[in-house]
Amino acid sequence: MSTEFFPVALTLRVATLALVLTTPIGLALAWVQARRRYRGRSLVDGLILLPLVLPPSVVGFFLVVLLGRRGLIGGWLDAALGVRLVFTPTAAVIASALVALPLLVKTVQPAFEAVPVELEHVGRTLGLSPLHVFLRVTAPLAWRGILAGLVLAYARAAGEFGATLMFAGNIPGLTNTMPLEIFAAYQAGDDPRAFLYVAVLTVFSVVVVVAAARLGPRVELR
Amino acid sequence: MTLAAEFHLDVGGFSLDAQLTLEDGVLVLFGPSGAGKSLTVAALAGLVRPRSGSIRLGDRLLFDAAAGIDVATHLRRVGYVPQHHSLFPFLSVRDNVAFGLPRARRRTDPGVDRLIGELGLTDLADARPASLSGGERQRVALARALAVEPSLLLLDEPFASIDQAGRRALRAVLADALRAHGIPAVLVTHDADEAVELGTRAVIYERGRTVRSGAPRDVIGGRRYTLRGTLRPDGTLEGARLEGDLDGLPEDVELTFC
Numbered sequence: 001m002s003t004e005f006f007p008v009a010l011t012l013r014v015a016t017l018a019l020v021l022t023t024p025i026g027l028a029l030a031w032v033q034a035r036r037r038y039r040g041r042s043l044v045d046g047l048i049l050l051p052l053v054l055p056p057s058v059v060g061f062f063l064v065v066l067l068g069r070r071g072l073i074g075g076w077l078d079a080a081l082g083v084r085l086v087f088t089p090t091a092a093v094i095a096s097a098l099v100a101l102p103l104l105v106k107t108v109q110p111a112f113e114a115v116p117v118e119l120e121h122v123g124r125t126l127g128l129s130p131l132h133v134f135l136r137v138t139a140p141l142a143w144r145g146i147l148a149g150l151v152l153a154y155a156r157a158a159g160e161f162g163a164t165l166m167f168a169g170n171i172p173g174l175t176n177t178m179p180l181e182i183f184a185a186y187q188a189g190d191d192p193r194a195f196l197y198v199a200v201l202t203v204f205s206v207v208v209v210v211a212a213a214r215l216g217p218r219v220e221l222r
Numbered sequence: 223m224t225l226a227a228e229f230h231l232d233v234g235g236f237s238l239d240a241q242l243t244l245e246d247g248v249l250v251l252f253g254p255s256g257a258g259k260s261l262t263v264a265a266l267a268g269l270v271r272p273r274s275g276s277i278r279l280g281d282r283l284l285f286d287a288a289a290g291i292d293v294a295t296h297l298r299r300v301g302y303v304p305q306h307h308s309l310f311p312f313l314s315v316r317d318n319v320a321f322g323l324p325r326a327r328r329r330t331d332p333g334v335d336r337l338i339g340e341l342g343l344t345d346l347a348d349a350r351p352a353s354l355s356g357g358e359r360q361r362v363a364l365a366r367a368l369a370v371e372p373s374l375l376l377l378d379e380p381f382a383s384i385d386q387a388g389r390r391a392l393r394a395v396l397a398d399a400l401r402a403h404g405i406p407a408v409l410v411t412h413d414a415d416e417a418v419e420l421g422t423r424a425v426i427y428e429r430g431r432t433v434r435s436g437a438p439r440d441v442i443g444g445r446r447y448t449l450r451g452t453l454r455p456d457g458t459l460e461g462a463r464l465e466g467d468l469d470g471l472p473e474d475v476e477l478t479f480c
Contacts, residue, residue, distance in 0.1 A: 116307035124295040125302035126322030140312050
């Protein structure tokens with residue numbers, strides 16, 4: 001693969017895998033926050049927002065502390081399974097998934113909240129398990145919000161820079177996603193190369209924002 | 223005994239003590255808004271969990287706090303018709319009615335069209351809920367609940383969002399359907415006429431407690447009086463006598479009849 005195209009392909013791959021990783025967690029969190037009233041709910045609300053509010057370098061630092069080779073979980077992974085995450089494409093996926101999560105949850109949650117709870121109750125009394133209620137009642141009513149959340153999360157994952165740099169590094173041919181490549185090219189004075197990826201990411205983001213706006217987190221009720 | 227429930231529950235600062243029994247027919251939950259009627263329905267459906275007590279339906283124990291039994295909502299086989307937002311807006315009338323059937327039977331079950339016909343919805347079978355009147359929607363919701371042949375129907379103010387004429391029509395439809403299917407029902411209402419017309423038994427709610435129960439005519443509307451006498455052409459009532467519990471009535475009594 002040409003060195004120009006590698007960062008594009010890597011970015012799309014990392015963002016796609018990050019979305020695969022973050023979607024089940026994000027949808028579950030959005031549903032719980034929309035439907036359950038429990039002690040500590042607002043604390044969880046705040047924690048979900050944290051990756052959005054914290055500087056990405058701080059998020060990256062926490063990831064290294066937790067999942068790094070001497071990290072709390074990373075140390076165990078290394079010792080028990082021989083798995084090393086730092087400075088791998090997997091690390092880029094994890095970093096991207098984490099920063100994309102708040103955007104997903106906060107876009108989908110209002111869509112879930114707008115689904116009349118009576119309809120979910122009716123579904124359950126008609127013999128549907130909670131999973132089937134989600135698939136046959138909640139999702140058909142909230143699909144616009146879910147899709148908008150997925151699109152925004154994908155874009156955020158594709159644009160991830162700070163946490164990825166800290167946790168996955170910028171290793172040419174391994175972890176140099178487009179945002180990292182822009183920074184590296186610019187620092188090296190290779191403006192045309194930086195501009196190439198700037199253009200790709202800009203077009204990509206504009207398309208995403210327009211798509212998300214058209215989808216909108218509204219619920220079709222009538 | 224079809225339904226025997228006795229439970230206590232606390233939800234967000236509101237506490238409810240309910241005691242219900244139903245042999246057969248329709249049990250009316252009667253009382254002002256906020257007295258705990260809808261919460262009772264939610265508990266019977268398994269949507270909220272009582273702190274203590276038990277709920278028995280026929281020979282099945284649905285809930286027993288002491289024994290740690292709490293049958294999940296989707297396994298309770300209770301039909302539920304809510305006050306608002308009763309239909310799935312993205313499905314036709316027919317698909318709404320067939321919603322609770324197994325996938326293989328949804329398109330083919332003759333019971334679906336039979337119910338649609340029985341509730342006078344044949345012409346609307348392909349319509350979307352948005353184009354239906356309030357009364358039509360509740361008929362669809364009733365058909366959908368009946369389609370899965372539940373052991374108990376829960377009707378949470380099904381007439382609340384319907385105009386007067388529609389209410390009378392729906393009341394007759396509901397009474398017929400309940401009779402035809404022989405499914406016992408719990409009906410929440412704060413309309414005395416509705417309670418008396420549809421109920422075989424009524425439970426009165428006051429501020430989170432069931433305070434008395436019995437035949438709807440006896441327990442709803444508080445005290446009943448009878449005025450006896452001979453009516454003269456000039457309007458006087460000769461030998462007039464008011465019978466009933468006179469305790470606490472004022473000396474100057476004015477009675478209005480319709």
